[in-house]
Amino acid sequence: MSALIPWRLRAAFYRLAQARRVNGCSRTGMVSFTFDDFPRSALEVGGAILAAKRLRGTYYASAGLAGTAGPMGPLFTMDDLDRADHAGHEIGGHTFSHVGAAGLPKQALLADIGRNQQALGGFVPRNFSYPMGLTDFTVAGLLGRHFDSCRGIAAGLNGEGTDLNLLKAVALYSGHPEQGFFDHIAEARRQGAWLIFYTHDVADSPSRFGCSIDLFERVVAAAHGSGAMVAPIRDCLAALAAPAPLVSEPSPQTA
Ligand SMILES: [Zn+2]
Secondary structure, eight states: OTTHHHHHHHHHHIIIIIOOEEOOOOSSOEEEEEEEEOBHHIIIIIIHHHHTTTOOOEEEEOGGGTTOEETTEEBOOHHHHHHHHHTTOEEEEOOTTOOOSTTSOHHHHHHHHHHHHHHTTTOOOSEEEOGGGOOOHHHHHHHTTTSSEEEOOOOSOBOTTEETTSBOOEEOOTTSOHHHHHHHHHHHHHHTOEEEEEESOEESSOOTTSEEHHHHHHHHHHHHHTTSEEOOHHHHHHHHTOOOOOOOSOOGGGO
16 A cells, blocks of 8 residues: 555646646537657648648657658658648657657656757657657656647547646547547537547558558548547647646756
């Protein structure tokens, strides 16, 4: 039992002093499409599907992966950042080396994030996603001082009492039951809540962390047709009039 006390104290401190609560509800509900790492197909294919409906997404870039290839296909190149930006998409932050944020010494984590932001050139991400969803109260409290929002992979809608340091999200993976995606959109619309989808590659034969082209088209069409606001994270935060982070330490760029 005593072993639980430090964690409970940490959790209590986080909730009292560091969580950044906002009412994530809006009149119409909101849907964001986000991509982690990110594979080139997320922009070339996924971005084109969004753009065809005049929609935009958020791309959380891990610069250490740029120009490499893996099970999700080729990852973005630095030119892709410009393409994404010109198309109106948002560039978000991830760690440089795609290391998980939980359990890292504070300085090592901030240094890795700072390295990512330097490598992204002129792009200064205001929103972050935790690689592999790995986070804890210490990390959430730390990064919540540097970013407008941090997104995890805990499933659910963001509604009343949403914590900007621990935004919930729903995996848009082809291996998951399809109906759930459409149910989430309908529920976000009904509750006026904020639904954030995340995926990686968008391809005919996606990786198990990706989404097929056909499914992505149908889910985007459903979100678009639902009457919900469909927009990148930055635009949804603006619509919610979310508070800016209280930067009490040097930004990650200088860490
Ligand atoms: Zn990732």
